[in-house]
Amino acid sequence: MLTSFTALITALCAATLSVAEPPAPESTASESPVSERPVNENLAPVEASSSATGTQALTATLEQWMRERTQQAQGFASEYTFALNDKRLAVPACDAFVIDPKGLVQWHVVPSTLTIVVACPEQNWQRRVRGKRTVAANERQANEVQRPRVLVLKPLNAIQKGEPVSKDDLIQEYALVHRTPQNAVTTVKGAQRYAARNLSPGRILVQSDLTVGQPVVVLADAVPAGTAVTRASIKIEERAVDVPHDAIRSLQGLTLLAANRLLHPGDILRKRDLTKAKLIRRGQKVAVESVGRHFRIASELIALEDGYLGEQIDLRNPGSSRNVSAVVTGMGTARSGQGR
Numbered sequence: 001m002l003t004s005f006t007a008l009i010t011a012l013c014a015a016t017l018s019v020a021e022p023p024a025p026e027s028t029a030s031e032s033p034v035s036e037r038p039v040n041e042n043l044a045p046v047e048a049s050s051s052a053t054g055t056q057a058l059t060a061t062l063e064q065w066m067r068e069r070t071q072q073a074q075g076f077a078s079e080y081t082f083a084l085n086d087k088r089l090a091v092p093a094c095d096a097f098v099i100d101p102k103g104l105v106q107w108h109v110v111p112s113t114l115t116i117v118v119a120c121p122e123q124n125w126q127r128r129v130r131g132k133r134t135v136a137a138n139e140r141q142a143n144e145v146q147r148p149r150v151l152v153l154k155p156l157n158a159i160q161k162g163e164p165v166s167k168d169d170l171i172q173e174y175a176l177v178h179r180t181p182q183n184a185v186t187t188v189k190g191a192q193r194y195a196a197r198n199l200s201p202g203r204i205l206v207q208s209d210l211t212v213g214q215p216v217v218v219l220a221d222a223v224p225a226g227t228a229v230t231r232a233s234i235k236i237e238e239r240a241v242d243v244p245h246d247a248i249r250s251l252q253g254l255t256l257l258a259a260n261r262l263l264h265p266g267d268i269l270r271k272r273d274l275t276k277a278k279l280i281r282r283g284q285k286v287a288v289e290s291v292g293r294h295f296r297i298a299s300e301l302i303a304l305e306d307g308y309l310g311e312q313i314d315l316r317n318p319g320s321s322r323n324v325s326a327v328v329t330g331m332g333t334a335r336s337g338q339g340r
Contacts, residue, residue, distance in 0.1 A: 054091040055084050058118060062131075065099040080114055080131035089127050094120035149174040152184050152204045159199040162241045164192055165210060175204060183207040194240030213238035217248040217269040223259040228277040228331070231255060234269060246271040256309050256330065279331045280307035286315055288326050290336040301326075307334070 059082070066080055084091060098119045105116060112133050119126040153170045167188055175184075185205040196211040218237040223229060234254060248254070248269045258277035263269070280286055280303045290297040301315035307328040315324050315334065326334035 082131040213240040223263040
């Protein structure tokens with residue numbers, strides 16, 4: 001009985017192995033996607049190659065079109081570089097690109113930049129592309145030589161505001177006319193010039209950078225408030241900057257005036273700094289001149305009051321004790337009227 005059971009088990013195992021063999025073809029079916037994958041991967045390079053071909057064709061068409069147009073207009077070929085690698089252009093593959101279909105580009109001169117309409121009718125595609133003119137090195141040098149130039153002046157070193165400017169402080173150079181200010185200084189002649197502002201070295205001088213000096217009265221010594229101005233305390237100097245509108249420009253009559261505030265040495269004397277000076281003090285001896293139609297008498301009288309220029313004061317004759325009125329005419333001098 002055991003022998004028959006073992007034989008049954010053996011028969012069942014053999015039947016199972018014979019049924020498991022057919023699934024082998026399924027492995028062939030599972031391999032089919034692997035064989036198709038390289039076909040899908042090759043599709044992207046085909047599209048990229050198509051776009052690159054369209055850009056190359058458009059570039060060649062533009063170059064040929066540019067050569068024909070510039071030769072007809074100027075007699076020489078001008079090269080332009082167009083930016084066609086922008087992905088936004090999406091240049092398609094086209095058998096015949098059309099350049100400037102409406103003829104909008106004018107060739108009176110060769111411009112430095114150029115915007116052109118390009119189209120591909122078969123693909124219903126149209127864009128505007130911009131090109132920049134390529135200038136050869138020899139042509140650039142020739143243009144630099146042919147450009148008009150003008151002689152200008154530049155400071156060699158920094159010059160502070162108010163300092164005198166001479167020819168030794170400047171250098172002459174040629175500058176391109178289109179880069180030169182219209183009011184540029186080309187020469188310095190005549191009166192002494194001064195810097196109207198701080199001047200930087202190497203900067204082209206313009207007319208407003210320089211100014212001419214003018215004579216003004218300047219304090220040589222300090223003058224306290226209420227003190228008469230003396231000839232020794234003032235002098236004439238030439239100043240070019242920061243000159244006030246009421247600056248005094250002459251020494252005439254200044255000794256008859258007094259300072260109404262403390263004046264410092266080096267200050268420009270102004271009209272508002274002065275007031276009438278006390279030319280005669282009470283008790284002072286005054287040289288009085290009495291003038292009539294047929295006489296002129298000079299005498300020395302005693303002032304009975306202080307006197308300013310143009311004021312009438314009383315004086316006493318010490319010999320006769322008579323009082324005389326006179327008009328103050330200067331420092332310690334007066335001109336008399338009638339006695340009383």
